[in-house]
Amino acid sequence: MTALPSKTDKKLGLVIDLDTCVGCHGCVTACKGWNTQNYGAPLSDQDAYGADPSGTFLNRVFSYEAEKSGCASQTVHMPRSCLHCEDAPCVTVCPTGASYKREEDGIVLVNEDRCIGCGLCAWSCPYGARELDREAGVMKKCTLCVDRIYNENLPEEDRVPACVRTCPAGARHFGDLGDPDSDVSKLVADRGGFDLMPDLGTKPVNKYLPPRPKDQLDTAPLNTVADEPKGFLGWLDKALDKL
Amino acid sequence: MHPAPSVIIFTTFSGLGFGLLAWMGLGIPDVGGMTLLAFFVIAYVLAAGGLLVSTFHLGNKKNAIYAFSQWRTSWLSREGVAAVVTLLLFGLIALARIFMGADMAFSGAIGSVLALITVFTTSMIYTQLKTISRWNQPLTPVLFLLHAIAGGALLAGEVKIAGVLLAALAVVMWLHWQQGDARAANRGSLGDATGLGHLGEVRMFESGHTGGNYVLDEMVYRVGRKHAQKLRMIALGAGAVLPAAILLLTPAGHATAFIALALHIAGAIVGRWLFFAEAEHVVGLYYGK
Numbered sequence: 001m002t003a004l005p006s007k008t009d010k011k012l013g014l015v016i017d018l019d020t021c022v023g024c025h026g027c028v029t030a031c032k033g034w035n036t037q038n039y040g041a042p043l044s045d046q047d048a049y050g051a052d053p054s055g056t057f058l059n060r061v062f063s064y065e066a067e068k069s070g071c072a073s074q075t076v077h078m079p080r081s082c083l084h085c086e087d088a089p090c091v092t093v094c095p096t097g098a099s100y101k102r103e104e105d106g107i108v109l110v111n112e113d114r115c116i117g118c119g120l121c122a123w124s125c126p127y128g129a130r131e132l133d134r135e136a137g138v139m140k141k142c143t144l145c146v147d148r149i150y151n152e153n154l155p156e157e158d159r160v161p162a163c164v165r166t167c168p169a170g171a172r173h174f175g176d177l178g179d180p181d182s183d184v185s186k187l188v189a190d191r192g193g194f195d196l197m198p199d200l201g202t203k204p205v206n207k208y209l210p211p212r213p214k215d216q217l218d219t220a221p222l223n224t225v226a227d228e229p230k231g232f233l234g235w236l237d238k239a240l241d242k243l
Numbered sequence: 244m245h246p247a248p249s250v251i252i253f254t255t256f257s258g259l260g261f262g263l264l265a266w267m268g269l270g271i272p273d274v275g276g277m278t279l280l281a282f283f284v285i286a287y288v289l290a291a292g293g294l295l296v297s298t299f300h301l302g303n304k305k306n307a308i309y310a311f312s313q314w315r316t317s318w319l320s321r322e323g324v325a326a327v328v329t330l331l332l333f334g335l336i337a338l339a340r341i342f343m344g345a346d347m348a349f350s351g352a353i354g355s356v357l358a359l360i361t362v363f364t365t366s367m368i369y370t371q372l373k374t375i376s377r378w379n380q381p382l383t384p385v386l387f388l389l390h391a392i393a394g395g396a397l398l399a400g401e402v403k404i405a406g407v408l409l410a411a412l413a414v415v416m417w418l419h420w421q422q423g424d425a426r427a428a429n430r431g432s433l434g435d436a437t438g439l440g441h442l443g444e445v446r447m448f449e450s451g452h453t454g455g456n457y458v459l460d461e462m463v464y465r466v467g468r469k470h471a472q473k474l475r476m477i478a479l480g481a482g483a484v485l486p487a488a489i490l491l492l493t494p495a496g497h498a499t500a501f502i503a504l505a506l507h508i509a510g511a512i513v514g515r516w517l518f519f520a521e522a523e524h525v526v527g528l529y530y531g532k
Contacts, residue, residue, distance in 0.1 A: 060451030117302020137302025
């Protein structure tokens with residue numbers, strides 16, 4: 001059924017630190033690599049080496065610039081992927097039951113053996129987190145690396161989503177956001193983690209940590225002390241003017 | 244939103260077909276025998292043909308049978324179920340009326356209600372989407388239902404009723420655009436979408452991808468917005484105002500009804516194209532669009 005579970009035992013998700021992310025796109029590449037070789041249909045590319053390449057990705061990093069008048073601008077890199085919403089509209093709109101939210105850990109997944117590729121779930125998602133794979137014709141989305149996090153064939157340090165494992169800046173954190181004592185929940189509480197577009201009522205599980213405020217120069221720039229060149233440079237200036 | 248031809252054809256023609264069935268359930272037009280058969284064939288070709296065309300844009304048609312399973316939560320699934328039940332019931336009504344001369348008044352009335360429910364479920368697929376504020380308004384189902392019953396009345400030969408309904412449609416089309424514009428204007432800014440508004444004015448520095456992708460093609464389609472005003476006038480004039488004027492002001496006749504029908508269908512297709520093409524999805528904010 002595409003009914004949402006009334007509650008989930010855990011709320012596994014990501015906490016993304018916008019202060020720390022350097023916008024290297026390492027998570028994008030790691031995600032594409034892992035999810036092309038594992039869960040479900042591979043993430044295909046179209047015209048990959050041609051003039052108009054495109055492809056399916058489950059995670060993309062956008063860069064924004066914020067500026068208050070009179071202050072220096074601030075660049076913020078924002079990785080965006082599925083937020084595994086508690087009230088996920090993509091699940092309830094699905095006509096086939098392919099889109100579902102797991103009761104045990106809250107992960108939102110697509111059962112590709114049921115998906116008809118109608119695209120309605122992508123229409124219902126405010127975050128652009130779902131992309132229809134043009135080769136397989138099924139909807140692809142972040143699985144929170146469900147095939148890594150419980151995989152006992154992997155060393156323990158690798159049992160986190162590929163994006164978290166690869167992040168060189170330590171900007172991505174994985175854990176149970178339903179447990180107030182978990183590291184991720186404490187991080188969210190300490191840093192004032194926020195939801196994306198909360199007014200749409202999706203109740204995202206993933207949280208973003210806001211960039212720390214940047215300090216501003218409060219002294220005026222130094223006065224110009226030498227408008228007119230003197231000495232040798234002054235002579236050179238006049239000599240060149242006369243030429 | 245990307246105006247997929249299959250979805251435009253589906254919503255326009257199956258709406259028209261179910262609209263005609265809604266009148267036929269009530270015994271309008273009052274004909275029998277081969278004439279009635281011809282009416283049923285027209286209604287079925289429009290309704291079932293439209294539904295069939297709607298499957299053309301599916302990425303994975305082989306799983307289509309599952310689409311009838313989630314009627315408890317999904318409007319798209321409800322639409323599939325409602326359409327099939329309606330068509331099956333009208334199949335029985337058609338057999339009984341054409342070959343046995345039965346009235347089938349009661350089951351016909353139920354069929355009419357089901358046909359309208361089917362159109363309503365179609366409209367709810369779009370109305371339910373909070374991400375597209377232009378569609379997420381109470382007038383969207385009214386717009387779809389009026390299209391269906393006005394077009395259906397025209398096909399059923401009830402030209403004066405059709406004229407009045409088309410005049411009402413003109414008013415609803417205009418109100419839907421006014422409401423839609425106001426709602427679309429309130430969809431927020433890049434600062435709201437990113438939650439970075441407190442840092443100042445937020446602008447896009449670099450997109451997450453240099454090439455195209457599904458999200459851009461499907462949900463950040465903006466071609467329709469350039470000529471939106473002109474297309475609205477065409478949709479309003481051809482789809483509702485002109486046919487209403489023809490039907491209400493000229494003596495009833497096959498020629499005028501045919502001209503009104505042709506105008507209405509052309510206008511409805513333009514209007515439905517615009518319905519998709521000018522709709523702004525909230526994800527466009529993340530692209531600064």
